[in-house]
Amino acid sequence: MDILAQQILNGLVLGSIYAVVALGYTMVYGILELINFAHGEVTMMGAMVAISVIGLGLAAGLPALPLIVLAMLAAIAACMLLGLGIERFAYRPLRRAPRLAPLITAIGMSILLQNIAMMIWGKQYIPFPPVFPQGEHRILGAHVTDVQIIILITTVLLMLALTLLVKHTRLGRAMRAIAQSQPVAQLMGVNVNAVVAATFAIGSALAAVAGVLVAANYGQAQYYMGFLLGLKAFSAAVLGGIGNIAGAMLGGLLLGLIESLGAGYIGQLTGGFLGSNYQDVFAFFVLILVLVFRPSGLLGERVVERA
Amino acid sequence: MNARKRAWLAALALGLGLAVLPFALDGLLGPYWVRVLDFALLYAMLALGLNIVVGYAGLLDLGYIAFYGVGAYLYALLASPQFGIHWPFWATLPLGAALAALFGILLGTPTLRLRGDYLAIVTLGFGEIIRIFLNNLDAPVNITNGPQGITAIDAVHIGGFSLGRRHELLGMSVPSTVLYYYLFLICMLVVVFISLRLENSRIGRAWVAIREDEVAAEAMGVPTRNIKLLAFAMGASFGGLAGGLFASFQGFVSPESFNLMESIMILCMIVLGGMGHIPGVILGAVLLTVLPEALRYVGDLQRHVLGRVVVDPADLRMLLFGLALVLMMRFRPAGLWPSRRRQREFSATGDVAEQEQASLFDARR
Incomplete structure (x- = not known):
């Protein structure tokens, strides 16, 4: 029972991070139908910048709370700039190019970063x-760290804020309009370039926060950490229904739970043949299964298949 | 001299050039470069295989290296002390190609309904799954020997003549790398021949039709599903063959040789050289194998000019690959040596450009 509670908690924490990163994928995909491969790397950059700022701040003798706020703000600012730069340099010039082209620049951008x-x-x-x-x-038999509580609270707040933004502001309405039909939105006076840039900025800011939280949770960061995180978050977005904000949140949480419970119990299920070292495989299996059986995801509307 | 004669002469000159190339390289730059040349041929085979999937059929496969891995591991398991099996290469190489093709179909069957970018992600996931399994299948039953990989793999040998050793032939001392060069060259020529013949066959034209517009192709009676599966299987079998050759040449395989960056590097070769154009793809493969080796001189240069190595040239490699992908797509999307058809598609003007581009990989709105 204790183990089950622990796995569920770990899954929720992991899943809420996936959810926040998945939001970045889903917003961009909803608007541009582009998989922003470099999004995971933006997350990693957020963590790295925060670590550097905290290092400098500790050396200058700053107290913890203002330091955390400062590091978060620095990471958010850096990632927003990075996101805007990526969009401007690698995606905008290719918006009318064949579909494969921006995907390949996205991969290139990811390696570059x-x-x-x-x-x-x-x-x-x-x-x-x-x-x-x-x-x-100790809550219900599970070990809960302060960082995990902070992660859960922060991610819930971020998701609420983003939902409000998309549902109730002018910018949010413009985003939804472009997602429905870019040419018509343009005819109605929506500044498409500005809205797309804003989308990248918001997604990158979310990624920055997620990056800092994930690094704080594991206590470390590395240049390669964004890659797998990004892939899993993308899987989460697809699981929930890509382009759908609520779907990304649901997909993230579900994927976190699947991974955590799967890694915890795969040994028993397969009679010890497969162990928890297969944890990273789950996200991909989930991705493949979803795409095969329900390509529109859990909450996605039936997307018209464009050949 | 008529054109036909000239073509024969050119082919003869090319053949002679390719035949003496390893000796020339050995003499001019040292034996290390013959090894680089061998790898260039291996990568050319891989790139030609991926070219069928990405270049002809327009299916972006980011897990291609998995097929290379399947071929390499099959060869390693059937010709090493791991299980004490020592099958000859003429059994293991085709078997590796066939198994890779089977894996291609296995991956293709559930995923080929997907749109281009989804397919990319799923194939990427598939590649990672294969690598994770290779990495972990050492317990509870030791199959792949885990992260340590499999060592002491047999070299290719014909009767008692092993390609893994230096031989005295015709009064010359011929090292193993040169012998492998000829084997790889023969295999690559076979692959080139198959690719050439496929390109303008019924199947090849069906692939291009699918790439350009899948719905239209289906309406014209192309059995899109099977033809796409065939592209996957063909591409994968080339990968499997190259994998087997790699295992015998290297004498050692480990999961780390088959990571995602390798898949991306092969994709880079195609994009750089010119998707769907055989000479372009080979050019891309040779360039991207040789240039990173030339990067070591950047290290020497830094030592001379700055007194120390500021940026490790090995680290520079992937950075440049990433940059090259972005810049190529922005400024020369058809590649360095594109086919004439593709060049027209990318440089057509006005409305034509828009129409052509819109239908290049799939219809957009």
Whole structure:
């Protein structure tokens, strides 16, 4: 029972991070029908920038709370700029190109960012300084750290804020309009380039927060961390129904739970043949199964198949 | 001299050039470069295989290296002390190609209904799944020997003549790398021949039709599903063959040789050279194998000019690949040496360009 509670908790924490990153994928896909492969790398950059800022701040003797706020803001600012730059440099010039073209630049961008990060911060895992509260609690038999509680609260707040933004602001309405039909939105006076840029900025800001949280949770970060995280978050977005905001949240949480429970129980299920080292396989299996049996995802509307 | 004669002469000159190339390289740049040349041929085979899937049929496959891995591991398991089996290469190489083709069909069957970008992600996931399994299938039953990989793989040998050793032939001392060069060259020529013959066959034209507009192709009576599966299987079998050759040449395989970056590198070769154009693809493969090797001189240059190595040239490699992908797509999307058809598609003007581009891989709205 304790183990089950623990696995569920871990799954929820992991899943809420996936959900926040998945939001970035889903917003961009909803508007441009583009898989922003570099999104995972933006997440990684957020974590790296935050670690550097915290390192500098600790050296300057700043207290923990303002330091956390400062690091978050720095990571968000850096990632927003990065997201805008990626959009401007790698995607916007190709918006009318064949579909494969922006996908290939996206892959290129992802490799480029990974290697830039590797040159700046090195190949090793770098530790995340323990600035967050380090307390531990027992809830229903599960160990819960303060960082995990912070993650759950932050991600829920972010998801609420994003839902409000998309449903109730002018920008949100413009985003939804472009998602429905870009030419018509343009005819109605929506500045498409500005809205797309804003979408990238918001998605990147979310990715920055997710990156900082994930690094704080594991206590370390590395240039390659964004890649797998990004893939899983993308799987989560597809699971929930890509282009659908609520779907991304649901998909993220579900995928987190599947991974955590799967890794916990796969040994028993297969009689010890497969172990928890297969954890990373689940996301891909889920992705393949969803795409085969319900390509529109759990909450997605039936997308008209364009050949 | 008529055109036919000239073509024969050109072919003869090319053949002679290819035949003496390893000796020339050995003499001019040292034996290391013969090894690089061998790898260039291997990668050319891989790139030609992926070219069938991506270039002809327009299906973006990001897990292609998995087929290479399947071929390599099959060869390794059937010709090494791992299980004590030592089958000859003429049994293991075709078997590897066939198994890879089977894996291609296995991957293709559930996924080929998907649209281009989804397919890319799923194939990527498939590649990672294969790698994770290769990495972990050492317990509870040791099959792949896990992350340590399989060592002491047999070299290709014909009767008692092993390609893994230096031989005295015709009064010359011929090293193993040169012998493998000829084997790889023969295999690559076979692959080129098959690709050439496929290109303008009924099947090849069906692939291009699917790439250009799947709905229209289906309406014209192309059995799209089977033809796409065939593209996957053909491409995969080339990958499996190259994998087997790699295992015998290297004498060692481990899961790390088959990671995603390798898939992306092969994709880079095609994109750089010119998708769907055989000479372009080979050019891309040779360039991207040789240039990273030339990058070591960048390290020497740094030492000379700056006094120390500031940026490790090995780290520079992937950075440049990423940059190359982005820049190529933006400024020369058809590749360095594109086919005439593709060149027209990308450089047509006005409305034609828009129409052509819109239908290049799939209809957009």
